[in-house]
């Protein structure tokens with residue numbers, strides 16, 4: 128495929144391979160799938176390996192990225208940047224930023240806090256090494272504290288000095304994590320609110336994100352966290368887990384001041400989740416000066432015509448890959464290229480540029496292009 132720098136529409140029947148194609152792009156950007164942590168799940172049934180490659184053009188730089196999965200070999204995953212094997216997966220990071228919206232992302236609004244914390248952690252970890260390190264140290268100390276709690280529940284005496292030590296690490300890391308989370312929620316919340324308003328076209332439908340922090344504003348984070356952790360020891364032994372901390376925080380999502388999870392309609396939930404993802408894109412763009420690639424899987428269903436048209440306006444200027452079952456879903460889109468995705472009886476995927484009518488690539492062409500090792 129030679130995609131358009133603007134909107135690329137991938138249309139085809141259910142099960143034809145549209146999500147598969149987005150997943151392939153995601154692999155080239157982040158070295159992993161967006162829907163599974165198990166690389167072997169994406170290798171075709173019966174095949175030994177999967178491989179995907181992109182050539183990308185960023186201002187004046189051309190770059191070649193390939194990812195090869197060989198689940199049955201010692202080295203299960205290999206990444207090649209400009210045909211040279213990258214030592215670590217992290218060598219891939221930073222070359223291509225990408226933001227994906229898929230049906231699973233509706234969980235951002237519908238499900239429990241952990242998914243919203245992941246949204247925050249993912250953004251902050253990519254933008255701040257200090258955050259990433261603090262989060263890792265916090266998690267380690269939390270695991271250690273929880274292990275002691277579980278032992279205490281079985282009757283082993285709680286070692287107060289050890290508890291002090293773990294709680295000190297947790298409190299110190301809270302002091303790094305909380306201010307960054309606070310700023311990030313305020314920043315993304317502001318942008319997401321604007322995106323929601325732009326897509327819905329409704330002034331009176333205010334979408335808001337609010338940080339539900341474990342430390343009240345104005346309190347000294349370290350002192351407050353240490354005291355809370357110490358005071359909750361007995362209760363935590365009984366529960367067998369730690370009740371206070373940043374691992375229990377949440378982002379409250381409201382529409383017109385009411386909690387979205389219990390109150391919002393399907394289309395409103397979709398618009399909110401989408402706005403949160405578009406906010407993420409803007410945060411990355413602000414940080415790097417370049418818009419990430421946007422992957423939108425099945426985004427149009429449940430959105431009314433106004434929202435569809437306005438969404439397309441919102442994404443102009445960003446290279447986007449967007450899937451739908453019917454090309455006419457995206458008629459309002461001018462700067463675009465359409466591809467029909469299909470799967471033949473043998474299970475091979477085909478991508479055909481719809482306007483030109485020519486076959487753009489087949490599985491075989493793609494594999495011929497690879498020059499691993």
Ligand SMILES: Nc1ncnc2c1ncn2[C@@H]1O[C@H](COP(=O)(O)OP(=O)(O)OP(=O)(O)O)[C@@H](O)[C@H]1O
Nearest residue numbers: 140141142143144145146147148168169170171172
């Ligand atoms: N490991 C695998 N090996 C072989 N086939 C697979 C594997 N994993 C998924 N498939 C098949 O690949 C096909 C393409 O799936 P994909 O999710 O890309 O379809 P889609 O075009 O996005 O469909 P929908 O419109 O329903 O979202 C499906 O038929 C699926 O069953």
Ligand SMILES: [Mg+2]
Nearest residue numbers: 145146424425
């Ligand atoms: Mg799909």
